[in-house]
Amino acid sequence: MREQQCDYVLKTASERGVRMVRLWFTDVLGNLKSFAISQNELENALNDGMTFDGSSIDGFSRVQESDVLAIPDPDTFQILPFGDKDAAEARVFCDIHHLDGSAFTGDPRQVLRRHVEAARDEGLTFYIAPDIEFFYFTPPQPGERPAPLDFGGYFDLTTRDVTGDLRKQTIRTLEQIGIPVEYSFHEDSPSQQEIDLRHDDALTIADSVMTFRHVVREVAAAHGVYATFMPKPLEGVQGSGMHTHLSLFTGDENAFYDEADEYNLSPLAKSFTAGLLQHAAEITAITNPTVNSYKRLVPGFEAPVHLSWARNNRSGLIRVPIPKRGNPLATRLEYRSPDPSCNPYLAFSLMLAAGLKGVREGYELPAEADANLFELDDKALGKLGIGQLPQSLSEALYVMERSELVHEALGEHIFEWYVRNKRREWMDYKTHVSQFEIDRYLGTL
């Protein structure tokens, strides 16, 4: 199969006159990295990979083993619809290897590949559909607050809607490169958009999220505006999340579906949900990776705070949507805490690992929390046995550091580097004296 794919890629590149092929991969923090090769080098790259010095990539090599090998995944070769029509450019995602050919432990794509393949060995395919939120702003001057482009709200159809046009063009570009969109609309906050991708296997979707963030920014930049996946850019309005719909299939059967159950959930779905709930706090430093992420996870803005699940209660961490027409194939979980600044490869790996741990060890699913949890006080929540997500990056790191599950799922290399890097981010934040403090204390203390 790989041989035929490579053959196809080479022929396509030459037929379409591709000048540059961008080799894409992702660093540990979730930034898209790229280097370009000419079409002449493509065959060589497909056969033997391209060597590069990984020591300057965040979370990659330690200096003494700095050279790594990027091997293109020919299945992801795609001509990009930007730029000069007469000098087409293409991208291809790469897996990073050590020079001896073994999988490089610092490569997030390889981590997800390992998890997906382990699930596959147990007969399970992992499907994901993410709902991605983001904001458009006029490019801010240094020191200025970001300015929204409109003041629309949820589902608003504003006339001469700039953001609507941007969204439309973004979707057209996404579809052109094979990323089907299910829904899109103006979200709740000024200038905030949501685009929901159709489900696909976990690795494809992680690649799609990386491509998506790039396309959204490209289209925005071409119109002189600024797109951001920062989780909470504006105070007092909703932030941006990446609600993630998860399902597991055994061949053509939805392993989450059980007709006989009152929730239509199979025992596997229940213990998977229980696993996610049980380990949610441990994986939060990955699904919500920045200082700013935790300003979204507060009561009152439709973001989850509590470790609970329910069918149609959007205040919980996990929602089990009621499928249209009771379609068994559509039975799924919606994991609501992640935000779009996360590294999708690592986040999806951990969601799968947490859920499957629940399945393997037969976790019991706690009762559904159908009350609006934001209206209950801590005492009432305690009585229901409902805990909270970490309240800050520091808290999330504290829980992560003690998590065997996360350590094992990410591997020593990424685990150790990530915690060290994020601890430093927290220290930088902690020592910063904010405007809030000046305004509040300077005059009165």
Add this chain to the structure above:
Amino acid sequence: MTQSESGTLLVVGDQISTELARTLDLSGRTWHDIRFSDQSLSTIPDSHWVGAIIDLSADPEAGWSVARNLRRTDRDPIRTLVLVSGAQLSELEHRDDLFDDFCLTPFHPTELEARVAHLLASAGPVATKSEVVMYENLALNLETYQASVSDQPLDLTYMEYELLKFLVQNPGKVFSREMLLSRVWGYDYYGGARTVDVHVRRLRAKLGEEHADLIQTVRSVGYRFGRSRWKA
């Protein structure tokens, strides 16, 4: 003996039956066998074969994968005869592009001998079908792997291209997901029929709003390519 008949015949199978070996030897053929389990299978040299016999009866999946490999466009096409049992005849459906002739097993030595002679006598370039397949303003160039709609290039991945090629070559027919999976992916693909669904969606996205309905969903059956004649 003509020159094309004097070279070596490639024989691929799970086991090479003594019956097959004897028939080939008795008819004076020079042949070389490779088993499905051999490492060398993935890198069959493409220099000197005059033709190929692939025995599908024990493991059709492996057999088709070899056949597909032999039809890669970057090598000289090799005329191919496949051996199938009577119960496997449906294996041949919608795979016309992968073989030139077939023979039922258990075969009669005289018949196989005659078919091999015929296969080699008609050697020369494999009769390729028209290089460009069209449907309305959608065109697929099978030689260059390029697809276009209204003369605008359609940039597909390999599997998207293979799926579209299969559909365009069989317009108006309804295919189940399982059929598409086995004919386009060649069974060994993991992920089941859902794989077909996600690829159809990606294809529709790339075809764009105007042409997405070229691939129609036939409820609880599968997919059909082409517009309904009643709509036009």
